[in-house]
Amino acid sequence: MSILIKNATIIYPGNALHNSKKDILIKNGLIDKIASRITATASKVIESKKLHVSPGWLDIGATSGEPGYEHRESLETLSETAASGGYTALAIFPNTNPVIDNRSSVQYILNATASHLVDHYPIAAISKGCKGAEITEMIDMKKHGAIAFSDGLHSLGSSGLMMRALDYVKSIDSLIIHHPQDTALANDNQIHEGKVSTELGLKGSPNISELIALDRDIQLTRYTNSKLLAYNISTKESVGKLKGLNKEGISASVSYLNLCKTDTALYEFDSNMKTIPPLRGEEDKAALVAGVKASTIQLISSNHHPLEEEAKKKEYTYADAGATGLQTCYSGLVTFAGELSSDKIVRCLAINPRKVLGLPQVHLEVGSKAELTLFDPQQEWTLDAKTNSSKSKNSPFWNQNLQGKVIGVVNGKKSHFNNY
Numbered sequence: 001m002s003i004l005i006k007n008a009t010i011i012y013p014g015n016a017l018h019n020s021k022k023d024i025l026i027k028n029g030l031i032d033k034i035a036s037r038i039t040a041t042a043s044k045v046i047e048s049k050k051l052h053v054s055p056g057w058l059d060i061g062a063t064s065g066e067p068g069y070e071h072r073e074s075l076e077t078l079s080e081t082a083a084s085g086g087y088t089a090l091a092i093f094p095n096t097n098p099v100i101d102n103r104s105s106v107q108y109i110l111n112a113t114a115s116h117l118v119d120h121y122p123i124a125a126i127s128k129g130c131k132g133a134e135i136t137e138m139i140d141m142k143k144h145g146a147i148a149f150s151d152g153l154h155s156l157g158s159s160g161l162m163m164r165a166l167d168y169v170k171s172i173d174s175l176i177i178h179h180p181q182d183t184a185l186a187n188d189n190q191i192h193e194g195k196v197s198t199e200l201g202l203k204g205s206p207n208i209s210e211l212i213a214l215d216r217d218i219q220l221t222r223y224t225n226s227k228l229l230a231y232n233i234s235t236k237e238s239v240g241k242l243k244g245l246n247k248e249g250i251s252a253s254v255s256y257l258n259l260c261k262t263d264t265a266l267y268e269f270d271s272n273m274k275t276i277p278p279l280r281g282e283e284d285k286a287a288l289v290a291g292v293k294a295s296t297i298q299l300i301s302s303n304h305h306p307l308e309e310e311a312k313k314k315e316y317t318y319a320d321a322g323a324t325g326l327q328t329c330y331s332g333l334v335t336f337a338g339e340l341s342s343d344k345i346v347r348c349l350a351i352n353p354r355k356v357l358g359l360p361q362v363h364l365e366v367g368s369k370a371e372l373t374l375f376d377p378q379q380e381w382t383l384d385a386k387t388n389s390s391k392s393k394n395s396p397f398w399n400q401n402l403q404g405k406v407i408g409v410v411n412g413k414k415s416h417f418n419n420y
Contacts, residue, residue, distance in 0.1 A: 001028075001043045001044070001413070001415075002025065002026060002027045002028075002032075002040075002041075002042040002043045002044070003025075003026040003042055003043065003044045003045075003046065003370075003410060003415060004023065004024075004025050004026075004038060004040065004041075004042035004044070004045045004046070005023065005024040005025075005026070005046045005051070005053060005372075005374065006023055006038075006045060006046065006047045006051070007021055007022075007023065007047070007051060008021065008022060008023070008024065008046075008051040008052060008053040008374065009021050009050075009051070009052045009053070010022055010052075010053055010054070010364065011052050011053070011054040011342050011343060011346045012054055012055055012346070012351075012364050013343050013346065013347055013351065014351075015364055017034065017364060018343075021036070022034050022035065022036060023035055023036070023037055023038035024038075024053065024370075024372075025038050025040055025042065026370045026410060028413060029369060029370055029412035029413035029414075030367060030368065030369060030370060031364070031365065031366055031367065031368050031369075031370050032366065033366060034364075034365070034366060044415075044417075046374060046407065046408065046417065048374075048376040048379065048407055049376065049378065049379070050376050050377060050378045050379070051374060051375075051376055051407065052342060052374070052375050052376065052377065053372050053373070053374050053375075054342075054346040054350055054372070054373050054375070055346070055350040055351065055361070055362035055364060055371065055372065055373070056087070056088025056089060056350065056362060056371040056372055056373050056409060056410075056411060057086050057087045057088065057089075057330075057346075057349040057350045057353075057373050058087065058088070058089040058090070058091065058349070058350060058353040058354055058357075058359075059082065059087050059089075059090050059091070059301060059302050059304070059326065059329075059349075059353070060091045060123075060177070060229070060231075060253065060299060060301055060353050060356070060357070061091070061092075061093050061123075061150075061152070061177070061231060061232070061253070061301050061302075061303065061304075062078065062082070062090050062091075062092050062093065062301075062302060062304040062325075062326060063092065063093050063095055063152070063304060063305045063306065063322075064078050064092050064093075064096060064109075065078075065096070065306060065391070066078075066096065066112070067096050067097060067098065067105075067108070068096050068097025068098065069096065069097060071308055071391065072306045072307060072308055072391060072392050073306040073390060073391050073392060074391065075109070075112050075113055075116070075120070076116070077389065077390060077391050078090070078092070078118075078326075078390075079113065079116040079117060079118040079120075080389040080416075081304070081324070081326045081327055081389040081390045082118045082326050083117050083118055083389075083408075083409050083416040084326070084327050084387075084389040084406065084416065084418055085302065085326040085327040085328070085329060085330065085406055086329075086330055086349075086373040086374075086375060086406035086409060087118060087302075087326060087373070087409070088117070088118060088119065088371050088372075088373065088409050088410075088411040089118060089119040089120075089121065090118055090119070090120050090121065091120075091121040091122075091123050091147050091148065091353070091357060092109070092120060092121070092122060092123060093123055093150060093152035093153070094122070094123055094124055094125040094130060094150065094151070094152060095130060095151075095152040095153070095154070098129075099125050099128075099129050099130050100122055100123070100124050100125055100146075101124065101125035101127075101128050101129060101130070101136045101141075102136070102137065102140075102141065103137070103140050103141055103143075103144040105122075105124075106122045106124055106141050106144050106145050106146050107144055107145065109122040109145075110122065110145050117409070117411050117414040117415070117416055118411070119411070121145075121147035121148075121357070121359075122145060122146055122147065123146065123147060123148045123149065123150050123152075123177060124136065124138070124141040124142075124146035124148075124149050124150075125149070125150070125151055125152075126138070126149050126150060126151050126156065126161070126165045126176065126178075127151055127156070127161060130151040130152060130154045131154075132151065132154065132155075132156050132157055132158060132161065133158075133161075135161060135164055135165060135168070136149075138165070138168045138169065138172070138174075139168065139171070139172055142172045142174055146174075147174075147357055147359075148169075148174055148175040148176070148177050148229075148357060149165060149168075149169060149174060149175070149176055149177065150176065150177035150178060150179075150231070151178075152179070153179050153276045153305075154179075155178065155179050155180065155181040155182075155183055155213060156178060157182075157183065157184075159216060159220065162176075162178070162216070162217065162220055163220050163223070163224060166220055166221055166224040166226035166228070167224050167226065169226055169227065170224060170225065170226040170227070173358070174227075175227045175228070175229060175356065175357065175358070176221075176226065176227065176228050176229070177228075177229040177231050178217055178228065178229070178230065178231060179231045179232055179276070179277075180210050180211075180213035180214035180216075180217055180230055180231075180233065180238070181209055181210055181213050181276075181277070182208075182209045182210075182212045182213045183209075185205075185206060185208065185209035185212070186205045186209040187203040187204060187205050187209075188203070188205075189205050189274075189275075189276050189277065189278045189321055190202050190203050190204070190205065190274075190278070190316075190317060191203075191204055191205065191263060191266055191274075191278055191279075192204055192205060192207075192263040192278045192279060192280045192281060192284075193205055193206040193207070194263060194280075194281050195281075196263040196264055196266060196267065197263070200266065200267070200269075202316075202317065205277075205278050207235040207236070207237050207238075207280070207284070208237075210233065210234060210235050210237075210238055210277065211235060211237045211238060211241065214230055214233065214238050214241055214242075215241065217230060218230075218241065218242075218245065218250060221248070221249065221250055222248060225249075226249065227249040227250075228249065228250050228251070229251050229252070229253060229299075229356055230242065230250065230251070230252040230253070231252075231253050231301070232253055232254060232255045232258070232276075232277055232301055232303060233252050233253070233254060233277075233288075233297070234254070234255070234258050234277035234278070234280050234284060234288070235280060235284050235287075236283050236284045236286075236287030236288075238252075239287045239288060239290070239291040239296055239297065240287075242291070242296050242297070243294075243296050244296075246295070246296075246298065251298045251299065251352075251356050252291075252296065252297045252298060252299070253297065253298070253299035253300065253301045254288050254291070254292065254297050254299070254300055254301070255275065255277065255300075255301055255302075255303035255325070256300050256301065256302060256303065256325060256329045256332050256333055256337075257273075257275060257279065257303060257323065257325065257332065257396065258277065258279060258280060258284075258285065258288055259285065259288055259289055259292065259300070259332075259333060259336070259337040259340070260332045260333065260335070260336035260337055261273065261279050261285075261336065261396070262279055262280065262281055262282050262284075262285050263278070263279045263280060263281060264282075265279055265396070266279065266316075269316040270316075270396065271312045271313070271314065271316050271319035271394075272312060272323055272394050272395060272396045272398065273323070273396045274316065274319055274320075274321045274322075274323075275303060275305070275321055275322060275323050275396075276305075276321045276322070278321075289337060289339055289340065292340060292344060292348060293339065293340065293344060295347075297348075298347075298348065298352040298355075298356065299348055299352050299353055299356060300329070300333070300345070300348040300349060301325075301329075302325035302326045302328075302329040303323065303325045304323075304324055304325040304326045305321075305322030305323060305324070305325075306322070306324050306390050306391060306392030306394065307320050307322045307392055307394045308392060309392075309393065309394075311394075312394045322394065323394050323395060323396050324390050324392055324393075324394055324395045325395075326390070327383060327387075327388070327389060327390070327395075327406075328383055328395060328396075328397045328402065329349075330345070330349070330375060330404055330406055331381070331397075331402035331403065331404040331405065331406075332397060332402070333345055333404070334377055334402075334403050334404025335402050335403045335404060342377060350362070350373070369412050370410045370411070370412065371410065371411050371412065372409065372410045373406065373409050374406070374407040374408050374409070374410075374417075375404065375405065375406050375407055376404070376405050376407055377403070377404050378403065378404075379403075379404070379405035379407075380401055380402065380403050380405065381401075381402060381405045381418075382399060382400065382401055382402065383395055383397055383398055383399070383400070383402070384398065384399050387418075405418070406418060
């Protein structure tokens with residue numbers, strides 16, 4: 001199969017073709033030609049008014065339902081949702097049932113997704129069962145395909161366990177991904193502690209619950225001389241704490257939703273806006289956007305956590321935290337975080353995730369494998385029953401008009417194009 005991409009603006013900071021408009025011809029999964037105008041015939045021609053193309057995006061921390069929660073999301077629908085959202089690769093969290101905490105479960109993910117369009121990189125658990133008590137066989141899981149180690153959105157309370165984990169990954173040139181949160185202070189992440197929580201009469205999660213845990217993680221990473229990804233920070237204090245630390249092997253990510261919305265979105269008690277971390281105040285949002293622009297925060301995550309309707313259609317206090325995000329991450333950023341340029345978005349969605357995980361960068365040159373994301377920053381679309389690829393519908397942007405549409409993805413000989 002051949003694919004001809006017409007008149008696309010290439011977004012690849014650091015590449016010689018960055019910001020140029022080119023036609024790209026793909027044959028048998030390889031980039032066959034890049035030129036200002038290509039007249040060759042192709043099986044499929046891709047055009048859009050403001051078409052852009054970049055290296056394929058990679059998301060860190062999406063949650064799969066399979067195994068154990070297939071009614072929320074299977075590995076197949078996770079791949080379909082990711083492709084619809086512009087991703088060619090996923091590094092998925094271990095919070096399944098059973099947990100990805102041994103070599104067999106790591107190999108299960110790799111084997112089950114080997115034929116998928118979207119590449120899957122399993123993130124294995126730090127602790128057995130993600131219970132924060134007993135450390136896993138990290139070296140063995142690394143040998144069998146684990147890309148990094150994390151307990152997902154379960155924060156580690158034990159400093160001793162965290163230190164041992166950082167020591168282990170140093171010896172195998174890997175990475176700890178940890179969501180910083182002192183759970184004893186977080187009040188179940190019902191809502192950000194502030195004016196809105198007071199007005200609504202809800203127990204708030206104070207910024208200090210994140211800062212205390214982040215400070216500990218930074219000190220332990222320095223002590224062990226290891227590598228850490230502070231996953232989905234959400235407060236202005238955390239941004240300040242992380243400035244300049246990338247040189248010390250400490251990187252950071254932010255959930256796209258925390259760049260798009262604040263706690264004022266919860267006045268309507270919309271449980272689809274209830275996430276981990278919670279939506280914070282306006283000052284926090286502004287600091288997070290500034291942190292991305294200054295590269296203090298290097299990655300933007302979809303924070304994709306699909307949940308069944310029964311877990312969400314409850315009184316707000318009792319609803320589970322989590323939202324889908326793979327299909328709406330890019331559009332949310334374009335619609336609500338307009339300060340971020342296409343260059344910065346591509347750095348945070350495609351280039352920096354591979355750098356942090358130690359994966360090779362995509363090559364956009366003749367003869368290289370085609371691994372590309374196509375998008376149009378000006379096209380509009382709506383996530384609804386017709387366009388949703390996930391098994392779950394717990395999106396904070398359900399039935400809302402969004403600007404910025406993913407046109408499709410190419411990954412070698414496989415491709416997916418959205419027609420909505």
